[in-house]
Amino acid sequence: MSEQNQVKLELDDIQRGVLSPRPSPYAATYILFRIDDRRHGRELMRRASAVVTSAADSMSPLGETWVSIALTYHGLKALGVPQESLSTFAWEFRQGMAARAKALGDVGENSPEHWESPLGTPDVHVVLVALAPDSAELEAAIDRARPAYEALSGVKAIWRQNCHALPTETEPFGYRDGISHPAVEGSGIPGSNTLEEPLKAGEFVLGYRDELGGLQAPTPEVLGRNGTYVVFRKLHQRVALFRQYLKDNSTSPEDEELLAAKIMGRWRSGAPLALSPDRDDPALDADPYRNSFLYQKDDPAGFITPGGCHIRRGNPRDAAVAGVVRLHRMIRRGTVYGPPLPEGVLEDDGVDRGLMFAFVGAHLGRQFEFVQTEWMNDGVFFGADDAKDPVVGFSDGSGDFTIPRRPVRRRLLSLPSFVLTRGGEYCFMPGLTALRWLGDLTG
Ligand code: HEM
Known part of the structure; x- marks a missing residue:
């Protein structure tokens, strides 16, 4: 068995x-x-x-x-x-x-x-x-x-x-969301990355063994068992600023899309750079293996998927820190709030729109907080000093983002904050x- x-x-x-x-x-x-x-x-x-x-x-x-x-x-x-x-x-x-x-x-x-x-x-x-x-x-x-x-x-x-x-x-x-999720042992729900072994149930539900063999749950057992921690954050997105920044830093509409993909690690359709390095491939959406890829093995220096892009930071998969990555996984659910900014608009219309980000996991510290502080708000783990996530990292306007490229790397400078925290809470879901x-x- x-x-x-x-x-x-x-x-x-x-x-x-x-x-x-x-x-x-x-x-x-x-x-x-x-x-x-x-x-x-x-x-x-x-x-x-x-x-x-x-x-x-x-x-x-x-x-x-x-x-x-x-x-x-x-x-x-x-x-x-x-x-x-x-x-x-x-x-x-x-x-x-x-x-x-x-x-x-x-x-x-x-x-x-x-x-x-x-x-x-x-x-x-x-x-x-x-x-x-x-x-x-x-x-x-x-x-x-x-x-x-x-x-x-x-x-x-x-x-x-x-x-x-x-x-x-x-x-x-404008990016497709809701693609990646881990497999959880015993849940019967398959993970989206067939190359990732299912994670121990105790990573996501309290009262079961986790990846470290530990058994965590608040007491009494009747209260802690089968519960989990949930984080929600209301994150305002500066969509016009994001669009304008991409436009100002690219040479053509095609280049603008490439830049958008390098920042996220996925094209807008959700197709990952790892599987479609040069152009968007919306047809991948129907492919059951569309999220089955690794980084360290095929693209260690990030020439295809930059080490600092959003999805490689959020889940470095088989990075040199492999094994440890499994201790920092999360179930993530983003839900949009506010009306979309109409296509092509580059002026801020003053409307509040963004993401209600939700995390689910049994370990607030080594899952949510670790990813937010060490992987989103720092770049040391992949050799980029204090460079922050280009999508969600807080920046005073002096942030930068490096896109490995031959013969010379491409650098984006003066990155503003495209996302603002409007508030949030740590919760226990019994x-x-x-x-x-x-x-x-x-x-
Ligand atoms: C407004 C803020 C955010 C936006 C617009 C955003 C957008 C996205 C998008 C489009 C994806 C790709 C879809 C997918 O893989 O399912 C993604 C993946 C992900 N994001 Fe975010 N995100 C935001 C905030 C955050 C935050 C705050 C965290 C963690 C602290 C985070 C962690 C992740 C992780 C772990 C993944 C999955 C990576 C993978 O498994 O390959 N995101 N995000």
């Missing part, structure tokens, strides 16, 4: 949002709640546990609408989770994203004092994400659910962000049994 068959994930207790890919297209909404009265907060958990769907369910109690629930550290406290249990959660989670701002590179205009209220404040307790095939169905489901939470006077909805996935699955800069346990807390 292979080891994969030995791991039995309790899919009927894990929230669907953890492992299952999202449908496409879809409309989604994030609703944040503050708990002013713990009895009402517990009742919210009880009501939520009746509508949250598990990874084993093919049908949702709300029809086509799927709901996930997560809590911040302040949220767990507000529900009255005992201190001896609170102190078993990851220390990064206990501190919260705003407190980790300096480490994460959320400085200057990205710093928490500029975040959208109430993000990053102790008022954010519960994060509800609802997902439906379109916005009409989503609104209808929220309208049906509203009386259930509005009747609880001790719980207040304090923020809402609508988002969506377009049928093209492009993010606001299993379904844990949700009910939270609802039944007393005292």
